[in-house]
């Protein structure tokens with residue numbers, strides 16, 4: 001679904017990424033992990049078509065990426081909601097920008113909000129919601145365009161630990177249902193092991209693929225009561241060693 005070949009990116013004298021070769025299969029959940037500044041966000045922005053690589057090629061669904069595509073959605077670290085629009089108004093923003101059919105999209109947006117536990121706050125303004133609720137709104141906004149590819153840049157890192165764990169669980173459920181091809185940037189080894197089919201570990205700058213680790217643990221996964229604790233600890237320990 002996503003293919004990168006020899007992707008490098010420089011910012012002036014700074015070499016952010018070097019020679020990235022990576023394939024992400026249809027419906028796969030790939031986590032990308034690495035030290036701060038190793039080029040994770042740069043990699044995501046290149047896949048999203050928001051940034052051009054200095055060298056190499058990026059293909060999504062068989063076509064070279066040159067600009068943002070409507071079947072690729074992004075979720076950032078901060079929810080970035082428009083403060084003057086209601087929760088529903090924020091979720092419908094991509095519908096307006098992309099000119100999608102309004103009646104069916106409104107129904108879909110309300111269903112998404114309902115399943116995110118936000119059905120009864122759809123008329124509220126963002127400042128009336130907690131940080132975790134705002135990030136759930138941002139996730140609904142990304143899903144309203146029914147993306148085939150979901151790109152997430154540390155989407156839970158600004159949240160407290162419990163809310164973060166709750167949203168990671170929710171994302172796992174969503175992925176098991178929707179099966180959108182997902183690239184998920186995180187600093188959290190635990191989140192990567194909970195969510196990903198494979199984890200790409202980047203080296204410190206310039207970011208290169210150090211290793212891609214298979215996480216072969218049946219879903220749904222959980223850290224609370226997990227029947228696969230040995231496999232979970234093996235993956236966590238290996239990622240820890242690769243990063244430190």
Ligand SMILES: Nc1ncnc2c1ncn2[C@@H]1O[C@H](COP(=O)(O)OP(=O)(O)OP(=O)(O)O)[C@@H](O)[C@H]1O
Pocket residue numbers: 011014015016034035036037038039040041042043205
């Ligand atoms: N627009 C830009 N202009 C100049 N330098 C940039 C730009 N974007 C990123 N960089 C540099 O490229 C390198 C990689 O940045 P990037 O944000 O991709 O790293 P990251 O792994 O996502 O970091 P973090 O984990 O801290 O979010 C950094 O040295 C950063 O300063």
